[in-house]
Amino acid sequence: MSSSPGHDVILKLEDISKVYAGTVAVKHANFEVRKGAVNVLVGENGAGKSTLMKIIAGVERPTAGRILLDGNEVSFSSSGDAVNRGIGMVFQELNLFGNLSVAENIFATRELTNRFRKIDHKAQERLAADFLVQLEAGIRPEMLVEDLRIGQQQLVEIAKAVSLDARILIMDEPTSALSAAEVEILFKVIADLKARGVAIVYISHRLEELIRIGDYITVLRDGRITGQEEMRNVDTQWIVRQMIGSDAKDFAKADGHQPGEEVFRAEEICLPRVTGGLAVDHVSLSLRAGEILGIYGLMGAGRSELFDCIMGRHGQASGRIFIDGKPVRERDTTRRIQRGLALIPEDRQREGLVSILSVASNLTLASLSRFVSLFHIRGGAERQAVVQMVKELAVKVADPAQEVSSLSGGNQQKVVIGKALLTGPKVLLMDEPSRGIDVGAKADVFRTMRKLSRDGLGILFATSDLDEVMALSDRIAVMSNGKLTGMFDRAEATEAAIVAASALGHGPAHGEQRR
Amino acid sequence: MTDIPAKAAAPSASGGSLLLTLMKLRTFIALIAVLVFFSIAAPNFLSAANLILMAKHVALNAFLAMGMTFVIITGGIDLSVGSIVGLCGMVAGYLVLNGIDLQIGYTVYFNVFEIALITLLVGIAIGAVNGLLITRLNVAPFIATLGTLYVSRGLALLSSDGRTFPNLVGKPELGTTGFGYLGAGKLLGLPVSIWILLVVALGAAYLARYTPLGRHIFAVGGNERASRISGVRVNMVKMFVYMFSGFCAAIVGLIISSELMASHPATGESFELNAIAAAVLGGTSMSGGRGTIGGTIVGAFVIGILSDGLVMMGVSSFWQMVIKGLVIIVAVVVDQAQRRLQSRVTLMQMAKVG
Structure with a gap:
């Protein structure tokens, strides 16, 4: 691997192995982290990426091998130790305290205090606001974290890591819950950090993202490093080959079967928001048997909320739904399942x-x-x-x-x-079905979706991944700010049109709402 | 104790799994240990008469602990069971002695069977109040049942102005005789209360393992949100467990007043703590989702035999409390160690599978 000038190695792992009771998570890994660059790490789930990162962040200790920081051997006894040496990490599982405010979370364990050792909330909120403004997410520092959506929580986690002022910043799937617009903001933040000479270690499953922002790439498979390259020398095919050992096609091919009769229709679905306004704003759509209808939208567009309304999880929702042309009057989840609706929720651990x-x-x-x-x-x-x-x-x-x-x-x-x-079920609602799973499992899930639609099931699936919605859907619905803002046939859909529709209503009006 | 973890451990033959099996059987081992210890240390301990007497003592706690087990598995707690015992005893005593005055010059007397039925319904009703408070009004289980603890106890005291209903023999001309059968009667040489325990325990164990309701109880305790989305009627499940707990408490109230042939309004004070202890000792997890009826029954026996045995040895009741507390703490510590070991064994199995 040739190195570009200006990107000095700041951290070096030599021959690192980590053995858990019975399993070897990382085997003889050599890994270099370069200053002022995005060092990408990819691999399927369970390949050992997270373990490797936890070793760097001082959460786990390697069983064998050496860690060199600025050329000197170091060993971290705790994550606090690593933080003190300028290593920060955005964890994949959100490590936030839901019952505390955003500012309190950002400054957890290093609270700003006044002369009497009392926490200076004013100062914390002022500083936190500075970081949050960079992220343009409309998060106020005094908000409780549990009141934020999962994507916003992820942004708080990122703000927390950035506020550490670290020399090395590890991001473990920072974009898994972010919308396209928020990803752009994150990338701007990353570019800014790079310019300041921060070394970034970036883990993600989204290959196009990696290719865009990465400078160096390292691929892990089964705990071993199978490839290490400069990003400009590689393409998607190469990455996938290193990851799973052979070329793989991400999306199952459409088989060209014709959708049948209408199996599901929703009319004028509305859901009031706690803070006023509508989370789902008069949404109507219909779905035919054997059809895959993709619902694309940014975070907070109301996709999950729409699904919740359809499943009868909100008593205060209004609107009508029909299955096979017959109205569904049952208002509770149990009986709606019996009528042929089924939901695959977004948050597997909490709801699935x-x-x-x-x-x-x-x-x-x-x-x-x-x-x-x-x-x-x-x-x-x-x-x-x-x-x-x-x-x-x-x-x-x-x-x-x-x-x-x-x-x-x-x-x-x-x-x-x-x-x-x-x-x-007759109608399957899938909310981000591929979130946080590896390439192989994703392909399985997509294949299953194809097969089910061939068998005559109507599938509604929500996603914030543009490629996914383009590749899998027979029709594409776009939601923005609770409204249905676009409906495209696959033939006529273009990425530009979909992105444009997903941004409708996010203009000044939305900005006002943030204040 | 449970069949599920036992299956999981079966394929591995490593050293860890032997220790794991021992840990899983810890309540049984504890039971055998106390039995062996007291049969050596306390004379007459193993006599048939003493064993039956102890079983009758244990049965009371075992009933409450079974109801408590289901409640705890759903992630709740029922503090009101002791008070329900007291109140139900008073209801039964009142009905035997006074009947119901219809205020028009007539008084209705019920026969013993009807009295038992009414008393059970009272217990179930208080359980239903608990359930409604928790499911409809979103009161935390601890608070809701703490409230009904006081209310029920107060009602029990009010029913007799704090006095005891003595001598519940009943009058043959009113058809209220025979109340003593529950507490003193025998069937095939065993006390009636033991037979009832057997029936209720088998029913509860069956319910837990082979019915959708039982499965749903575990699911609600494991993850309420996911259960709701899967179509489990969470509120109905919760209503059921509190009503069942009230039912069990009513049985205990009936048995105690029948044994004593008198109802005292303070009966059952702090029984809820013994019930929780038995459930926890039997492997029920306070965070919900885990527990078995079999384990709870064994737990109730360990606690019951321990206290009876210590009494027979003449150990001071103050020391008995210390010992009981230590046993509970040790049980939970071992439980945690087992969880850790279990996950390690599972990891090793996964590593083998690849």
Whole structure:
């Protein structure tokens, strides 16, 4: 690997290995972090990226190998130790305190105090506001973190890391919950940090993103480093090859089947926002059997809220929905599931899975009544359905009695999908179905979506990934600020038109709302 | 204790798994340990009469602990059970002695069977109040049941002005005799209360393992939001567990007043703590989602035998409290160690699978 001038190596990992009880997460890794550059790290889930980063951030200690900072060997006894030496990290799982304000989160463990050791909230909020303004997210420092959407929380996490004034800043999937516009802002912040000579280590699953902002790339597979290059010498194909060992096509091909009759229609769905205004603003759409309708929108566009309304999770929502032309009058989730609606929620951990139950119990949770005679669960019938679903969706699990939390993200997502499918839905609502899962599992999920639509299921899926919505949808709906702002057939859809529609209503009016 | 973790441990044959199995069986081991210890240390401990007497003592706590187990599995707590015991005892006593005065010159007396039924309904009703407070009015379970704890106890005291209803023999001409059967009666050589315990315990264990309601109880405790989205009627599940807990408490109220042939309004004070202790000792997780009826019953036996055995040995009741507390703490510490070991064993299995 040749190095460009001006990008000195600030941190060097030599022959690092990390062994957990029974598993080797990282094997003999050599990794260099360069100053004033974006050092990209990619690999499938479980490849060891996060472990490697935790070693750099002092959260974990390597089992073997050396860490060289500015050429001197160091060992971090804690993350505080690493922070003191100028290493900051944006964690993949949000490490925020929901019950504290944004400012208190940003200054957690290094609170600004006045002469009497009392926390100086004014000063904290003033400083926090400076960082937040850079992120242009409309977050006020005195807001409680739990009141923010997940994407905004991620921005707070980023603000917190930036405020550390670190020399090395690690970002573990910082964009996984951000909208396209927010990603742009983040990239501006990154460019600014680069100019100040900060070394950035950047982890992401989104390859086009990496190619855009990366300067150096390192690929991990099964705990080993399989490729290390300057970014300008590589392309997507190369990255994917290094990651999974062979060329892979991301999106399953459309098979050209014709959608059937209308299976689902929503009319004038409205949901009032707690803070006033409408989170979902008179949305009407219809879906045909065997059709995949992608709903594209930025964060806060109201996609998830629309799904929640359709599932009957908000009592105060208004509007009408129809399945097979017949009105759905049931207002609670339980009976809407029985009518043929099923939701795959965005937040797998909080809404998708009961993590302490087994894979089998999770799979059949929504469809238990199918296996019940009188009040007795027929174990044989249940087991058979579980085994079949595990096989159909290629869930990698040794024994369905295993706790679901022991699976990788992609396999957990398959369990959530399997749970929805076992209810025998006519309409499947998928909210960001590919969020936070690796390339291989993504391809599986997309293939499953194709297959289901071929079998006549109507699929509504929400995403903030432009490529995904373009590649998978038969039609594309665009939402912005709670309104439906565009509806395109695949043939006529262009990225430019979709992005334009997704920005409608985000003009001055929106800016006012932020004040 | 549970079949699910047992299955998970089966494939591994490493040293960790032996320790894990031992830890899983800890409540059983504790039970055997106290049995062995007291049969050596306390004379007459193993006599049939003593064992039956102890079983009757344990049964009371076991009923409450079963109801408590379901409540705790859903992530809640029921502090009101002790007071429900007291109130239900008073209701039964009042009905036996006074019947219901219809205010028009007539008084309706019920037979013993009807009295038992009414008393059970009172217990279930208080459980329903708990459930409604928690599901409809969003009161935290701790607070809601703390409130009903005081209200029920107050009502029990009001019902007799704090006095005891003595001598619940009933009058043959009113058809109110036979109340003592629950507490003193025997069937095939075993006390009736033990048979009732057996029936309720088997029913509850069946419910937990083989019915959708049972599965939903665990799901709600594991992740309420995810359960709701999966179509589980979370509010109904919660209503059920508090009503079942009230039902169990009513049974205890009936049995105690039947055993004593008298109802005292202070009966059942601090019983809720013993019930929680038995559930926790039996492996029920206070954070919800984990627990078994079998484990809870064994836990109730460990606590009951421990206190009865210590009494027989003449240990001071002050020391008994210290010992009981230590046993509970040790149980939970071992429980945590087991969780850690368990996840390590699972990790190793995953590593093997690849």
